[in-house]
Structure formats: structure tokens, C-alpha cells
Amino acid sequence: MKIIAIITSLVFAVLLFLSTAHSEVTAQGTLGDTDIELYTLVGNITFQSHAYTTTRDFDRREPLGALTTANMEYSFLGFNSGLDLRYTTDDNKFRQTMNRISFFGSWRWIRLSGGDVSPSYSQYSLRGMMVRGGELSITPGNFSLELTGGRVNRLILQGSGNGQGPRSFEYERWLYAATIGYGRQNSSNFRLTALYGKDDTGVLPDTTGLNLPITRPLAPPAENLAITPKFQLVLFDDTFRLGAETTVSAYTRDTDSPVLSSEESGVPSLLSNIFNPRNSTRLSFAGSAETEFKTDPFDLLLSYERIEPGFESMGLRHIRDDQQVITIRPRVRLLNRRISLDAAYSMAQDNLLGSRISTQVNNNLAMNSTFQLTESVQLGAGYTRYTAFTENGDQNNQNGHRQISQVFQVFPGISWMSGSISHAFSIAGIYQTLESRFPTLDGTMKNESNTFTSTFSYSAAMPTGLSINGNANFVMGKTTDSKFTTYGFNTGIGYSFLNQKMNVGANAGLSLNEFERFNGFEDLVNRNMQLNGNATATYNIASQTSIQLNLRLLNNNIMDGDGLGFSEMEGRLQLRQRF
DSSP states (O other), X not given: OHHHHHHHHHXXXXXXXXXXXXXXXXOOOBSTTSOOBSEEEEEEEEEEEEEEEESSSSOSSOSEEEEEEEEEEEEETTEEEEEEEEEESOOOTTSOOOOEEEEEEEETTEEEEEEEEOOOOBTTTBSSOOEEEEEEEEOOTTEEEEEEEEEEEOOEEEEOSSSSOEEEEEOEEEEEEEEEEEEOTTSXXXXXXXXXXXXXXXXXXXXXXXXXXXXXXXXXXXXXXXEEEEEEEEETTTTEEEEEEEEEEEEESOTTSOBOOHHHHOOOGGGTTTOOOBTTEEEEEEEEEEEEEEOSSEEEEEEEEEEOTTOOOTBOSOOOOSEEEEEEEEEEEETTTTEEEEEEEEEEEOOTTXXXXXXXXXXXXXXXXXXXXXXXXXXXXXXXXXXXXXXXXXXXXXXXXXXXXEEEEEEEEEEEEETTEEEEEEEEEEEEEEEEEEEETTEEEEEEEEEEEEEEEEEEEOTTSEEEEEEEEEXXXXXXXXXXXXXXXXEEEEEEETTTTEEEEEEEEEEEEEEEEEOSSOEEEEEEEEEEEEEEEEEEEETTEEEEEEEEEEEEEEEESSOOOEEEEEEEEEEEEEO
């Protein structure tokens, strides 16, 4: 609570200062005949606090908390700089931090960033990873050089939750990467990326002799070196595009395993100062290639992806290995784009090295269409077919698992004006079938299910600032031994007044759910009713300052059968200042 109070005081002080200053500072002209602006300053700061309570046995989030976000960008005589901040009290030492801070400075074609950066150099070596460190980008003309380095994981000493000490560890992990290239991103180019990562074991606490219970074994520290060449060729004014990239990754699962000599590993001795191959080092690769042809009415994309078994990279949080995927994606637009037809077919297969006794093969076909019948009427439709089967090596593949899923969709919509009132009405209908076959000792077991979903939505907006909306949905499904039904209703209203300085809105919903299972002796029935409500009020104190209050209620009532009902209530207060 002391932290929340300190943050609140600081935020209100900043808001008070900004509210008395000029609300927005813009460019004061340019310098001579250049396009360099004298100075600019834009940004915003937001403070949000929440209170949460529930009748559950456990809280899904902290009862009290606060979130502060801020970003600012300014330029002076061609020099640009900025700051981004995210701080939340909903953070603890048992996971990776959710707080973020970053800043940057740039001058012409040089940009330096520090703090929490998120570089994306290649699809299979470094992408979507938050790095607490820095990044340097140099892009003079068609040449580019990018460097990054920092910590991607902090040391985690997870508690068992009952005061008995540590349960498992997570190493502090550091990562360094560089990419050099030539060419623009949307035209022909070439890139070469190198990545190196390693777990730091020097920061682990000494737990020997403490006799602390560890329910999960400590995984050995890892090391990784990955190289990625990537190219793209664009011809005929972007009509034809060809691209490919491949990542070769040397991943050591245990840095304490014996080191291999350069003769044994085949790795040049020049790299031994960076990466030493060991008995636990495995070399694998992942890559993709695609070609695209685009004309006015027709587009076609062909792609191929292959990820070898055991492929890992420290620059990715998650990746599925041992698979190859072939994709074909055509698209056509007719009658001045009033008709759009899209299709996609993909075939995926695992067990690339043939080392397993079975192979999983998936085929996915999706077709979507949109028809703009009139200016007010639109019709959409879609069809998806997914098949998956397991090959066990027998000639007819009769002893493997097989699954077929089909989805049919239709969604018409209409919008019109009635005087000064704008109306919109839409319908969505979805029908899904699923069939699964499993091999058994007596032959083959077959399970079938089907689900029908329908949604009706309506909204209206009036020039007085009043808006209303409502929707209803119905879901019905049936399997071999069960069935379920859901009815849902939701309605809302919004209103703007005081020259749109004040906006209020409220929504309320009701959902009735019934699930019935047949076990051969008696039917087991579960019924529950869920009520939810949401109210929001926003007031613009000034042209760049606003305050918002949000209340959310949820009640889940068990009407019949097993289960425990519960209620939730949450309130949020948000202050935002733009400048």
C-alpha cells in the first residue's frame, strides 16, 4: 500500500503540472529549406487503480492494485528521443517481471534504445523476446546494422506456497544478437543474423546444507548459438516476391557436460572462444520459403516450412518442432472489389526423421467469401475442413486415429439510415461437425459431435449522443453421450452530454447454460445461470485530460447439479493526461 500511495502522489503531481502547462507542444516551423522541425513534444501518462473482491476460495487477482503507464516522444533540431514506462503492483518474485521501462534516442539513421527492448531479427532465432538491455540500429541508406544484448530471464526462486522453501529454480539468462543486411524491408534485401545465449549459473544461491525441499529437479544450464541467413527478391513493381530464411542452431542442454575438440565436433577452432561444443550439443535447423504473385484481381501465395526435431532457440519463448507445413493461399477480387474470394490449403506432417512408430498428418482447407450486395447489405460465408490421421506403418492405415472436422459459416449484415438515426443489424450462423475414430482391441470406436451457434446483433446511434445495442445468442451441441444448450442475452446503452465531455454507458447480460450427460444408468444434469453487468463513465476535465470509472459485476449461480456458485466485483479508476 505504501508503494501505491507513493505512485499516486507522483502521478497527481505530474498531472497537476501538465494541466497548468500548455496542453500540446507542436513544431514551431522548420529550419530553412529542410524538413527538420525545431521541436515537438507529444505523449500521455495514465494512472489506473483497481479494487477486486470475490466469493471464490481464491482470488484471480490482487484485491488492491495500481498500474501506471507513460510514454513521451520529443524532437529538437532533428534529434528524437522518447520514454515508455509500465509499472504495476501486480508483480512478484515468483515469475518474470511484468514491469517495463525503455527509452530511445535517434539522430538521422542512428537509433539507440535502452531498457526493455523487443528486437525481431528473424522468425526462428530472435522474435517476440523481451530483452532488458539495449539495442543499436544503424541504417544509412540501404545498409543496416543492428545489435542487441541483455538479460531475457531473471533468476527465479519459486516458493512452494506453504513456507517450506524453494520448489524450483530458473536460471538468469543472457542473450546477444546482431544482424547485418542490405536492402529495404519492402523490397529486395539480404540479412545475416547471429545469436548467442547462455544461462548464468554464477547468480544461483548456495542451498547446499539447507535441507530445503525441492519438488522439481533443477534443469542443467544451457547455451545456444544460432546463425540465420535471410533474403527476399521483389520484381516487376512488387508483382512477384520470393523469400527464404534458414536458422542453424547449435543448442547445448548442459554446459557442464564434457567439451568436444574441434576435430570431434567439426566446428572451426575460430569459434571456440564463443561457443564450445559439448556431448550434449545438438545441431538442428528450421527454415521457410515462400513465393507470392500479386495482380489486380488475383493473388497467390505458396510457402513451405520445415522445423527439425529437437530445434530450439533461446530467442524464442515457444516453438513446435518436428513438423513441415506446405501452404497454398489464392485470393481473387471481382466487380471492383465488391466480391472477395479467399482460400487456403495447408498440409502438415511430423516424424520428419522417421524415428517414431507413428506419423501425424493434418490437412486444413478454408474458404471464405464476402459479397457487397448493395451499399447497405453485405453477405459473408465460409467453409473449413480439417482432417487429422495417424499413420502407423500398415498399408491401409486402419489402426490409426482419425479425426474430421467441418465448419459452415454464414453472416449477413445490413446497415441503414432512418432520418438521422444510424442502424446496423447482423446475423451469424455457424454449424460444426466433428468425427473421431480410435483403434480399440475390438476394432474401432467412433465418436461424433455437432454444434450449432447463432448470434443476432443490433445497434443504433442517434445525433443526440444516445446509442443502444443488443444481441442474443443460442448454442446447441450434442455428442455421443452428452448434450448442452446455452441461451445468452445482452443489452447496452450509452449517452454523451455536456458537449460530449461526459460519456456514460452500461451493459447487462444473462446466460443460461445446461449440460446433460448420459452414463447408461441415469442422466447427470448441470444447470447454471450467469449474470454480468458493466458500467463506465468518462469525463473530459480538459481537452487533454480525462478521468474514467468502470464497475464490473459477475454472478454465477448453480441451479442444478454439481459445482459452486460465486460472485465477483471489480472497480477501476483511471486518470489520463495527454500532452
